[in-house]
Amino acid sequence: MSRVFNWQLGREMDYPYEDARPAKQIAWVFDLNKCIACQTCSVACKMTWSSGRGQEYMFWNNVETKPYGGYPKAWDLTVLEKIGPGSWKDGVYEGKTIFEAADQRNEKMVGHRPGDEEWNHPNIGEDVIAGGEMPQGAHIVDETHPLWFFYMPRICNHCTHPACLAACPRRAIYKREEDGIVLIDQSRCRGYRECVKGCPYGKSLFRANHEVSEKCIGCYPKIEKGKQTQCVENCIGKIRGQGFVTDPKQGKPNPDNPIDFLVHVRKVALPLYPQFGTGPNVYYIPPIHTPTDFLEQMFGGGVQHAIDTYRNVPQDETLAGLLQLFGSSPEIMETFAVKKKVALGYNRDGKKVAAVPITEPPQLRKSFDRKRDAYRLDVT
């Protein structure tokens, strides 16, 4: 048991394992306003890592619809119910984490081990609307309307205080010193499923034919080469950014670091269910048209600020530029700059790997294309 400072909670908490911080912490930012649930990320991940026999229902990356979707089914509601209600006051979480809600004798964290039934319907609740009925013939008359849902792409959060790691009695799970990626040592795993139960995000998955648990490996062979993960590189909506985040207790956030800028400077990207207490490192830009109280339950107290900041993007050249850099290079952009309305991304060696204008200059084409002897309707 160690006493750790969890900056996402704004306070200290108990963590039933040693507090070992990596030299660098991998992190992602997903812009939920842009996700269309095309599942290209899911397919890219699955084709790369989990296409084997026994992995039929195993999605290290999945995209679910909120509020009704969930893979595994109701993973978040189940844990929320177990930790009980909580609230946010001046950036401090007042409530219990999954570790604090457990008795620490029979269990180290309140957990939930979903059954086959929960895993075998990865698209449950997909596209189901919330906020009211939408009967036949209904149409929207007001400027704002009560109906909503949004898409939620999810991978392992490679947490700062991983519950899966603390749950494993075999010490088969470890957090890499060099980049903070959390891995299961397949040769040590004995398939006890404690991590499946311990991970509040349902991102430790059991492979029944091998009798071991498997999880997102953060595409570590790519990360080691300075490349972005498969799910980031293949995102056609360009909703994903990836890099390294600074723990504000450990060092000063660098405003030139894209992730630090979004998470710590503009505070527009928020951790998913920070109240679980594991310090997740996938940060989400909340969908601005979703009821704020729902978002607060999901992303903590900083939601309103994030929404206001995102709405202000047209006036915020640096933020607008950085968001344009998402998906503009297969390499990890560790620093960025916005100069003369052009966003520039630099890799770990400081080499420029992307240059994207904030606004594409308009191109007008003639309606008749002489070369192809064809008329075109899309002239802009």
Added chain:
Amino acid sequence: MRIRSLLAVSLIALAHGAAAAPLEEMRVVFVRDGVFASPVDDAWAAIPESTYDLHAQQIIPPVGGGSVTKVSVRATHDGEEVAIRLAWADPSADRGVGVNTFRDAVAIGFPIGRPDPAPSPFMGDPEHPVVIWQWAADFDANAEGNSRFGERYPHSEGVWIFPQDMSVRRQVRGWRGQEPVIEYIARGFGTLTPRMEASVEGVSDYRDNHWTVVLRRKLITSNATDAAFVAGETTPFIIAIWNGEHEEVNGRKAVTYAWIPAKFDGLGSTTTKSDVGVSREGDR
């Protein structure tokens, strides 16, 4: 509450080897014509049976288990091999594994070499490792080609086009995945490590709500880090049983809380299979 904490304290004391009273001795009967390899061999009836109480594991989280409360053990050796027959009541035979499906299993552990005094019976310690033989119902079913995995996971059946599947499988199954018994070395809690070398064979039988498992091995193996059995001497061992129906896995198990002394008959003993009234014909 008070009783429970007292129990916890005494169990922790046990874990450190203090006042761990050894259990009733088990006799490993010398038989001249070869050990009984089959759990249903009638010859076992003539071998004296020792019965031990099992308790829920309460030393290290995750605690629990203990739905199996008694195990009966008989053992024979013929100067070359030892066969240990464990029998316990379990109303359901759980042979499958899924994310929420658990299998039945039994394990026995021995100190490596012949340390005196014996180390902690609970996974040993860094200086005094223990060797553990675990028989599991799902490995048994796999080995017999009877896993019925496809019934529970129908989409895993059929032709598989991804070649990496087999390479990953080979990597994961560093130990013998097709055998019903896996051997481990442990040097304290959380250190259980499967061993590549395998010398234990397991045969099981389930009928009338009872599992019967026979584990068989040569008395002396070529492996230096192994339990050594010597005729005429005593070797301590410990038993753990998991009941899959009650989601027992990992530390949630039923255990004997102290070493059981296994007294090997000397080679001069006269018991033979014919002495115990059974013909060897057709029962191997």
